[in-house]
Amino acid sequence: MSSLPSTTDIAIIGAGAAGLGAAEALRDKGVSFVVLEARSRLGGRAHTIMASPDVTFDVGCGWLHSADRNSFVAIAERLSFAIDKTRPPWRDQAYDAAFPRAERDDFIRALDAFYGRTEAAALRGMDAPASNCLEPGDRWNGMIDAICTYLNGCELDQMSLLDFEAYEDTELNWRIRRGYGALVAAYGADVPVAFNCNVTLIDHGDKRIRLTTSLGTLTADKVIVTVPTNLIADEAIRFTPALPAKFEAAAGLPLGLDNKVTLALDGWEHLPKDSGMRGQSSSARVGSFQLRPFGQPCIEGFYGGSFAREIEAAGEGALTAQAIDDAAALLGNDIRKSLRPLAESRWGADPFARGAYSHALPGHAGKRAVLAAPVDDRLFFAGEATPSDFFSTAHGARDSGERAWKEALASLGRR
Numbered sequence: 001m002s003s004l005p006s007t008t009d010i011a012i013i014g015a016g017a018a019g020l021g022a023a024e025a026l027r028d029k030g031v032s033f034v035v036l037e038a039r040s041r042l043g044g045r046a047h048t049i050m051a052s053p054d055v056t057f058d059v060g061c062g063w064l065h066s067a068d069r070n071s072f073v074a075i076a077e078r079l080s081f082a083i084d085k086t087r088p089p090w091r092d093q094a095y096d097a098a099f100p101r102a103e104r105d106d107f108i109r110a111l112d113a114f115y116g117r118t119e120a121a122a123l124r125g126m127d128a129p130a131s132n133c134l135e136p137g138d139r140w141n142g143m144i145d146a147i148c149t150y151l152n153g154c155e156l157d158q159m160s161l162l163d164f165e166a167y168e169d170t171e172l173n174w175r176i177r178r179g180y181g182a183l184v185a186a187y188g189a190d191v192p193v194a195f196n197c198n199v200t201l202i203d204h205g206d207k208r209i210r211l212t213t214s215l216g217t218l219t220a221d222k223v224i225v226t227v228p229t230n231l232i233a234d235e236a237i238r239f240t241p242a243l244p245a246k247f248e249a250a251a252g253l254p255l256g257l258d259n260k261v262t263l264a265l266d267g268w269e270h271l272p273k274d275s276g277m278r279g280q281s282s283s284a285r286v287g288s289f290q291l292r293p294f295g296q297p298c299i300e301g302f303y304g305g306s307f308a309r310e311i312e313a314a315g316e317g318a319l320t321a322q323a324i325d326d327a328a329a330l331l332g333n334d335i336r337k338s339l340r341p342l343a344e345s346r347w348g349a350d351p352f353a354r355g356a357y358s359h360a361l362p363g364h365a366g367k368r369a370v371l372a373a374p375v376d377d378r379l380f381f382a383g384e385a386t387p388s389d390f391f392s393t394a395h396g397a398r399d400s401g402e403r404a405w406k407e408a409l410a411s412l413g414r415r
């Protein structure tokens with residue numbers, strides 16, 4: 001569908017995991033609804049591409065985090081998407097030369113001790129920057145900071161300690177062989193979506209809510225908003241009357257930045273498939289690699305936080321160049337002639353994402369609940385920034401869509 005109806009019972013803004021989660025559930029509930037999506041595709045930050053005929057690349061989410069409690073696992077099974085249960089290589093490294101075993105063990109000890117301190121500090125209930133839990137002068141502080149950039153898209157000094165601890169991680173992480181983005185798109189394939197429909201204004205001052213979009217105006221009884229927080233904080237989408245509490249909540253939950261890159265690998269079949277590789281670093285300016293994911297002829301790089309921002313600001317191709325330099329530093333210059341650019345993400349520059357996923361700034365851990373709360377039983381809020389436990393993930397986003405449709409339906413007097 002690409003045309004915009006003039007009126008509907010429920011309008012859902014955004015066809016990412018959250019919007020599709022809400023729409024999927026509304027299909028047989030006897031209400032009219034439409035998903036308004038600014039892009040020309042489904043999935044939002046869940047996006048799989050064929051980077052080459054033999055390389056599937058998840059440009060956004062790739063891991064079914066907390067797989068034993070992840071609602072996309074049952075959906076994958078229902079839609080016959082094969083699940084790969086290989087353990088992620090995040091704590092293991094393929095190359096001892098780059099990061100010798102004894103050093104790595106020492107780092108893991110420091111990292112676990114840091115997690116112990118964040119847990120103890122969070123129990124005291126006072127919010128603060130998570131960097132307060134670093135051991136002053138410890139030689140692994142830079143790399144612990146790097147881990148935070150992978151997990152949260154920001155450095156520890158930008159990260160709320162309470163939010164850091166609130167994230168629920170069951171430590172079971174699986175993947176979808178055909179891509180997580182492909183799964184999310186297949187999940188939402190049957191819902192009514194108006195594509196290329198950029199919503200700029202939500203006027204909730206009258207009895208019916210009036211939405212101004214790039215395809216014209218639409219009135220609705222209820223609206224479910226699922227756009228990333230940065231679009232609310234930047235007022236790319238505005239509310240009238242203004243909603244200062246939502247604006248402040250979104251500003252307290254900015255999207256950090258993480259970018260991914262995939263490089264075609266010619267030969268080098270001796271590199272162990274699905275293994276990890278990361279250099280030893282004294283700062284957070286360090287990328288992380290996965291070698292031959294699923295046995296595919298490629299290596300994938302992951303960069304986060306201010307380092308990712310700096311690289312993205314250097315323009316298209318900068319991430320690919322950085323990843324090739326880093327791979328050569330770890331594996332030797334011979335690998336350069338076997339690597340070929342395939343694809344890289346630029347989530348910060350993406351106008352409909354403006355970052356990767358949300359984290360709470362120090363002092364703002366409570367803002368997820370503020371963002372999630374309905375307004376006047378007419379405006380409902382979902383998206384990865386709204387759950388109290390599985391925030392920043394695709395399944396957390398989907399589940400929040402489910403919460404929002406239940407709220408919207410109840411407000412219409414239906415169940």
Ligand SMILES: Cc1cc2nc3c(=O)[nH]c(=O)nc-3n(C[C@H](O)[C@H](O)[C@H](O)COP(=O)(O)OP(=O)(O)OC[C@H]3O[C@@H](n4cnc5c(N)ncnc54)[C@H](O)[C@@H]3O)c2cc1C
Nearest residue numbers: 014016017018038044045061062063199352383384393394
């Ligand atoms: C590099 C990277 C790696 C990640 N890795 C993982 C991972 O391994 N596992 C995991 O679970 N999660 C991961 N995530 C996070 C996950 O992708 C997101 O949390 C999730 O997809 C967000 O879903 P959402 O529906 O909340 O938002 P989105 O997917 O952003 O959906 C919102 C939709 O709203 C649309 N939109 C925006 N503004 C407007 C507007 N004004 N009008 C109309 N439409 C609009 C957007 O185009 C988008 O389609 C990763 C993300 C990135 C970027």
